[in-house]
Amino acid sequence: MTNLTIGSAFGDPEIPVHLDARRFNRHTFWCGQSGSGKTYALGVVLEQLLLKTELPLLILDPNGDYTRLRETRPSAQGDDASTISERDIRVFRSGPSGGEPLHVRYTELSVASKAAVLQLDPIADADEYNVLLHAGADAQDFDPGHLLSRLRASGDPGQARLANRMENLQVLEWDLWARGASTVLEAIDERPHATVLDLGGFAHPVEPKVAALAVLEHLWARREERRPVLIVIDEAHNICSPNPQTAVERALTAQLVQIAAEGRKFGLWLLLSTQRPTKIHPNVLSQCDNLALMRVNAPRDLAEIADVFGFASDEAIRRSSGFAQGQALFAGGFISEPTFVQMGARITEEAGGDVRVPLRAQ
Known part of the structure; x- marks a missing residue:
């Protein structure tokens, strides 16, 4: 078994906690409200997948939080930092932000x-x-x-x-169109170790969703090739709504429902990260076999999680309302038993992060 070391047990930093890398061949649901440390913690797991596996990552990133995934922190030394820096990580940027442009045809x-x-x-x-x-x-x-x-x-x-x-x-x-230039689909077909799609810089609000639709549709069309890829969708409620309103949203949700129901056998595996389970289409949520739960306070959300993820007890799920930043409950196929975890430190830079309140000098 390939273990991914993601942190330590609650109350005892000497006891490491591991996920079974092989079980990312199931869909994963990652949930935590704003301020819970969800983005940082997910980065810890993505780094471990880059270090310990050859599973390609495709990251749909609406806020640019993972655009620095190929940059190691100055404090990160040793073999892990060297390994990450040698991984083939490609970042595609939207809008006028520079870098490799995110285009489809x-x-x-x-x-x-x-x-x-x-x-x-x-x-x-x-x-x-x-x-x-x-x-x-x-x-x-x-x-x-x-x-x-x-x-x-x-x-x-x-x-x-x-x-x-x-x-x-x-x-x-739209800036999204390639107009004869190379596209992100060509890069995805090469299966780099990680492909990050920065979706947040487009001028038109529909462009990020059309970009996601083009990518998912392309992967589904080539599913018979059975080339594994972990599709990481941050802020997944923007792409997989239970009540899609526009034609593009309906097409996008329908494609994700199809991947959730049938994609697993073709190597198309989802990791959905969001603040609230009620904002995810139930036909996608119900197909997830792995759960990562950070702080969630809303009783309705906790009840929904308990109803869908029966492999974690109601009591364990309710405890998440008291989690401090960086604490999580992991349960499901990728861990031997439901476990409370204090997440470990990142190796790579986090591009996002909260804006601090400016204070007056004393």
Whole structure:
């Protein structure tokens, strides 16, 4: 068994606590309210996976908290720090933040996903949807101006309406589109040790969700290759809502429900991190076999966790309301028995972190 050392037992720092790396071939739910140390603690586990396994990590990171995962702390010395620094960790940035840009190709989305982006209904918008269904475009030669001109010059009213819709929604102006450049999907296919997608810098609020949809759809389309990957979704309530409102949100949630139900046998394993279980679609939450629980105060949330994760006692789950920062309950397949843990120190830099209150000099 490959052990991941994540911290020590409550009350005794001399007793290390380990997770079984092999059991990350199940879906994992990670929960903790704001200020519980959830982001820092998850980083500890991701570092251990990088150190002790060859399991590729794909991190959907809406707040840029893991963009420094390849940078070791000055205080981190020895073999572990050297090993982390030698791992193939690629960070893709959104918006104008610099670095390797996070791009996908509009033309490589499925027809259903393109329709979701364009808010097209196959019945209510039958003519435009039919144009989309039969349209062909070269992924390497995608130019918004050229595409709109071609559609309008066709003389077909359906194509003209589709061009107007694209222009009115300003979809073709998004920074997300590759327009012939390389895409994050190509990098993911290479299976680096970790691929971090910084989703927080896009100008349009739909872009992060379309980026996530493109990535998940791509992995699902190639599932028969059975190439393992741990899909880490931070602030997962933004991507896996129980009540999706838009067409893109519905498509994204449906894809995650499918991966949660069927992806395990293909090596598509989820790790969902969020503040509240009630904000995650129940058909995804119920498929999780591993639980990492940090401080949660809301009685409704505690009741939901106890109801879904029967392998941890109600009493153990209720204790989480009194956890200090960095304390957690681990239960499920990746640990021998429910265990209370004081999380260990990070090796790599945390990009996020709380903003401090400015104080006056004494």
